[in-house]
Amino acid sequence: MGAGRKKADIWALVIFAGFAIVVVFLIYPLFDVFKYSFADKETGQASFANWKEFFGRAYYLRAFGHSISVALLTTVFSSLLGIPLAFFTSRYKIKGSNLLSTLSVLALLSPPFIGAYSWITMLGRNGFLRNLFLSVGIRLPQIYGLFGIVLADTLQYYPFISLMLAGSLMTIDRSLEEASENLGARSLRTFFSVTMPLVLPSLTGGALIVFMMSLSNFGTPMIIGGNYLVLPTLAYNLYTSEIAESPGMASTVSIILMLCASVIIVLQQWLSSRRKYASMLVNRPVVKKLKGAKSFFAHLLCYLIVGLSTLPLAVIVFYSFRNTSGPVFTTGFGLTSYKQIFFDVPKTVANSFIYSFIAVVLIAGIGTLIGFTIARKRNLAVRILDPLLMIPYIVPGTVLGIGFIVAFNRKPLYLAGTAAIIIMTYFIRRLPYSVRSAASILKQIDPALEEAGINLGSPPGRTFRTVTLPLMQSGIISGAIMSWVTSMNELSASILLYVGRTMTMPIKIYLSVLDGYFGTASAMSTILLVVTGVAMFVVNRYFNRGSETFIAT
Amino acid sequence: MTSIKINGVEKRFGELAALSDINLEIEKGEFFTLLGPSGCGKTTLLRTIAGFYRQDKGDIYLGDELINDVPAYRRNTGMVFQNYAVFPHMTVFENVAYGLKVRKLPQAEIDKRVAASLKNVHLTGYEARTPDKLSGGQQQRVGLARAMAIEPRVLLFDEPLSNLDAKLRVEMRDEIRSVQKALGITAVYVTHDQEEALVISDRIAVVNFGRIQQVGVPWEIYKNPVNLFVATFVGKINTMEVSLGESRAGGMRMAKNGSVDFLVPEAGTEDLSKAVLAFRPEDVVEVDEGAQVAATLSGTLKIASFLGTVASLEMDVQGTTIVIERHRPRRSDIPDIGQKVEFSVPPEACLLFDAATGARLGRGKA
Numbered sequence: 001m002g003a004g005r006k007k008a009d010i011w012a013l014v015i016f017a018g019f020a021i022v023v024v025f026l027i028y029p030l031f032d033v034f035k036y037s038f039a040d041k042e043t044g045q046a047s048f049a050n051w052k053e054f055f056g057r058a059y060y061l062r063a064f065g066h067s068i069s070v071a072l073l074t075t076v077f078s079s080l081l082g083i084p085l086a087f088f089t090s091r092y093k094i095k096g097s098n099l100l101s102t103l104s105v106l107a108l109l110s111p112p113f114i115g116a117y118s119w120i121t122m123l124g125r126n127g128f129l130r131n132l133f134l135s136v137g138i139r140l141p142q143i144y145g146l147f148g149i150v151l152a153d154t155l156q157y158y159p160f161i162s163l164m165l166a167g168s169l170m171t172i173d174r175s176l177e178e179a180s181e182n183l184g185a186r187s188l189r190t191f192f193s194v195t196m197p198l199v200l201p202s203l204t205g206g207a208l209i210v211f212m213m214s215l216s217n218f219g220t221p222m223i224i225g226g227n228y229l230v231l232p233t234l235a236y237n238l239y240t241s242e243i244a245e246s247p248g249m250a251s252t253v254s255i256i257l258m259l260c261a262s263v264i265i266v267l268q269q270w271l272s273s274r275r276k277y278a279s280m281l282v283n284r285p286v287v288k289k290l291k292g293a294k295s296f297f298a299h300l301l302c303y304l305i306v307g308l309s310t311l312p313l314a315v316i317v318f319y320s321f322r323n324t325s326g327p328v329f330t331t332g333f334g335l336t337s338y339k340q341i342f343f344d345v346p347k348t349v350a351n352s353f354i355y356s357f358i359a360v361v362l363i364a365g366i367g368t369l370i371g372f373t374i375a376r377k378r379n380l381a382v383r384i385l386d387p388l389l390m391i392p393y394i395v396p397g398t399v400l401g402i403g404f405i406v407a408f409n410r411k412p413l414y415l416a417g418t419a420a421i422i423i424m425t426y427f428i429r430r431l432p433y434s435v436r437s438a439a440s441i442l443k444q445i446d447p448a449l450e451e452a453g454i455n456l457g458s459p460p461g462r463t464f465r466t467v468t469l470p471l472m473q474s475g476i477i478s479g480a481i482m483s484w485v486t487s488m489n490e491l492s493a494s495i496l497l498y499v500g501r502t503m504t505m506p507i508k509i510y511l512s513v514l515d516g517y518f519g520t521a522s523a524m525s526t527i528l529l530v531v532t533g534v535a536m537f538v539v540n541r542y543f544n545r546g547s548e549t550f551i552a553t
Numbered sequence: 554m555t556s557i558k559i560n561g562v563e564k565r566f567g568e569l570a571a572l573s574d575i576n577l578e579i580e581k582g583e584f585f586t587l588l589g590p591s592g593c594g595k596t597t598l599l600r601t602i603a604g605f606y607r608q609d610k611g612d613i614y615l616g617d618e619l620i621n622d623v624p625a626y627r628r629n630t631g632m633v634f635q636n637y638a639v640f641p642h643m644t645v646f647e648n649v650a651y652g653l654k655v656r657k658l659p660q661a662e663i664d665k666r667v668a669a670s671l672k673n674v675h676l677t678g679y680e681a682r683t684p685d686k687l688s689g690g691q692q693q694r695v696g697l698a699r700a701m702a703i704e705p706r707v708l709l710f711d712e713p714l715s716n717l718d719a720k721l722r723v724e725m726r727d728e729i730r731s732v733q734k735a736l737g738i739t740a741v742y743v744t745h746d747q748e749e750a751l752v753i754s755d756r757i758a759v760v761n762f763g764r765i766q767q768v769g770v771p772w773e774i775y776k777n778p779v780n781l782f783v784a785t786f787v788g789k790i791n792t793m794e795v796s797l798g799e800s801r802a803g804g805m806r807m808a809k810n811g812s813v814d815f816l817v818p819e820a821g822t823e824d825l826s827k828a829v830l831a832f833r834p835e836d837v838v839e840v841d842e843g844a845q846v847a848a849t850l851s852g853t854l855k856i857a858s859f860l861g862t863v864a865s866l867e868m869d870v871q872g873t874t875i876v877i878e879r880h881r882p883r884r885s886d887i888p889d890i891g892q893k894v895e896f897s898v899p900p901e902a903c904l905l906f907d908a909a910t911g912a913r914l915g916r917g918k919a
Contacts, residue, residue: 448638451605452696454625455632456652456703463626466651470642 029403082161113219118312216396371438397492562611631700
């Protein structure tokens with residue numbers, strides 16, 4: 001009995017820690033954002049002045065319209081690329097389909113501005129593709145603005161749709177389609193009346209994620225948007241220009257962003273709760289082999305889509321090996337850009353690795369413990385904590401950054417300019433994913449296994465250590481690796497919080513691009529890409545986890 | 554090997570009374586089965602013995618030891634789970650050795666016991682395999698070997714064969730039976746499969762609605778059911794509503810269903826008008842003028858099934874569906890559909906139940 005009591009106290013401590021984290025690092029900073037939004041700039045009195053200004057001025061409303069346009073267009077184009085890719089790779093024999101899915105996941109996980117920056121080098125004012133086309137008399141459209149943002153976002157986010165859809169296309173029970181054909185429906189009719197309705201929930205699920213990601217993306221519109229302001233870049237601009245006064249307008253824009261995100265999350269929850277077609281996986285669909293011209297066009301289409309999304313990454317890698325002299329590319333290839341990084345900013349590279357590592361240790365450790373309480377101890381406190389932990393899903397990085405800098409720039413918790421504040425941003429942004437994933441891993445472990453351990457004479461603590469934990473291990477580690485990758489690539493919150501000595505690689509890349517140092521930016525982006533690729537390889541190879549791990553991010 | 558004594562055990566889950574007034578004495582070395590439909594409480598009782606649930610009332614003894622407050626991991630019961638619960642991250646050897654390592658046995662002893670357990674279940678040579686390389690039947694053998702290796706006081710089986718295919722099920726149940734007998738270990742076995750229960754058990758407790766309906770050897774349960782639930786759950790049986798009439802000479806009584814009169818053995822002195830008369834398909838006989846019968850019935854054949862050793866005929870007898878069986882059937886024993894079939898029910902085949910409570914009338918005479 002003594003052991004049981006001690007254990008109960010440990011879980012109580014975990015739940016208390018969970019609440020403390022939520023209150024200090026979410027509610028407290030977000031409350032400040034609310035406070036400033038509803039306060040008059042001069043007097044500090046409660047007022048709707050900021051809100052009146054937002055809805056009264058075309059400048060602000062236009063940014064709102066831009067955000068919605070970007071998100072909608074990105075969703076539409078991502079579907080146009082993702083649906084055929086998913087269909088062909090899951091139902092027909094496509095040579096190298098593993099390579100295709102690896103490359104599209106790499107595009108998905110790459111830092112959120114590499115694509116944008118790469119498209120500038122190709123189609124920007126002095127881009128090599130633009131010049132190439134110009135030499136034969138073709139004038140390509142301007143890349144800066146809506147076109148560029150949608151292009152870069154689409155080519156980064158379409159894998160959400162293709163991977164989720166392919167996942168469900170591969171797991172529908174084949175007998176359902178056979179039943180339809182047996183009842184006299186042609187294959188096209190079967191596709192529209194049976195297959196599509198069955199996979200529709202994952203298609204809409206993927207589309208909502210794309211919408212959400214492009215809505216809250218900061219890096220891409222910042223680099224390629226030009227004067228085309230969207231809500232996250234507007235909030236950032238407002239914040240940096242309001243720096244002397246209270247961040248009232250930036251806070252208001254932040255709240256509007258969160259409201260948009262909340263609508264999407266509610267839609268997503270509603271959709272996923274409404275219809276679930278659980279499949280027993282008895283009869284997996286057959287992968288058909290295409291012949292002749294059909295096979296050729298299927299391959300062409302798939303490789304074209306994935307090729308297009310890999311192109312910006314390849315260009316970056318290529319540029320990183322070109323010789324430079326200061327900001328200018330010279331002839332020939334070499335490692336000058338890499339040398340420059342390691343001589344000039346070794347601390348930046350080290351910061352990225354160290355901060356992400358510390359954050360991930362915290363994320364995996366605390367996330368697993370809280371995940372355990374959510375999966376196995378449904379008491380009142382846990383039931384309150386569970387939804388609170390989902391708040392980061394609706395807080396875009398820019399908003400969290402503004403909240404942090406306002407709340408932690410004063411006593412009692414003065415963290416401004418420290419490494420801790422950046423680590424805590426990484427931590428809080430990834431914690432919900434880690435909690436969710438630990439809880440869902442636990443739900444997949446048959447409680448009978450733990451009972452078997454106990455029945456064979458092993459006390460509960462020992463059973464947790466020898467049975468439960470080893471079964472969770474690979475899930476926890478692969479989740480931690482994914483958290484590490486996303487933390488390494490974080491820009492939108494840390495750009496508001498860094499000072500010179502806490503600079504990280506994504507921030508440095510952003511600044512290098514602004515200053516025109518494309519060589520260093522490319523070299524550093526390549527390092528991030530390699531890190532991402534290696535992480536993916538490790539997860540795939542050693543933890544036997546497929547694409548679903550990556551899209552769970 | 555140990556006896557199990559259960560005294561007045563009750564268990565509630567919220568509003569639901571999962572177990573009510575359970576009293577059982579399971580003897581040393583006995584193969585004892587809890588039989589009942591799903592949700593009847595049989596698994597709850599097994600898990601209460603294992604210590605995964607704590608009963609709200611009553612006592613459980615293993616041998617002379619009261620185990621109410623002994624945690625599950627100290628009860629030394631070997632459980633075999635429905636979905637095998639073989640540790641997927643361990644080899645066959647490690648699975649079977651798990652309980653022995655917990656007990657801190659010397660390595661030589663562990664090796665010896667694992668080898669002996671695997672031999673018992675015919676898995677010698679599979680030590681290094683991982684569970685994902687095993688079939689369902691093999692995984693369940695690992696589960697059995699693992700439970701036996703700790704030399705438990707009792708073996709507990711929670712529907713261990715329900716995830717296996719029919720052929721394997723028969724094979725495994727014979728194997729479980731022979732291993733249990735060879736080791737002389739007390740076993741409590743939960744199943745909803747009445748045929749499995751009849752074959753494997755020394756004694757059976759039929760459970761329904763959280764209560765024990767009847768305890769007895771398989772023969773007793775089948776031939777002398779205490780109520781209509783036991784009669785219909787175990788084996789096939791025909792039932793028809795009858796009204797009981799006056800007593801007749803020779804301890805007989807009239808029972809009337811429509812225009813059919815049954816002359817049945819006097820079923821107690823209960824003064825009942827409504828009763829349920831039941832007889833098993835295999836107990837009917839061919840019509841023989843000389844023999845004493847309860848009734849001779851005539852029906853229209855609806856379905857005839859030939860099963861090799863037996864032919865099963867389903868017919869309509871004045872609006873009631875009746876099934877009879879003919880053993881070692883000749884071609885002429887299986888008439889065409891729609892034909893009239895006549896048969897007699899011997900008096901001793903007739904069981905009578907209270908139509909309201911389902912209780913058996915005049916039990917003990919049969």
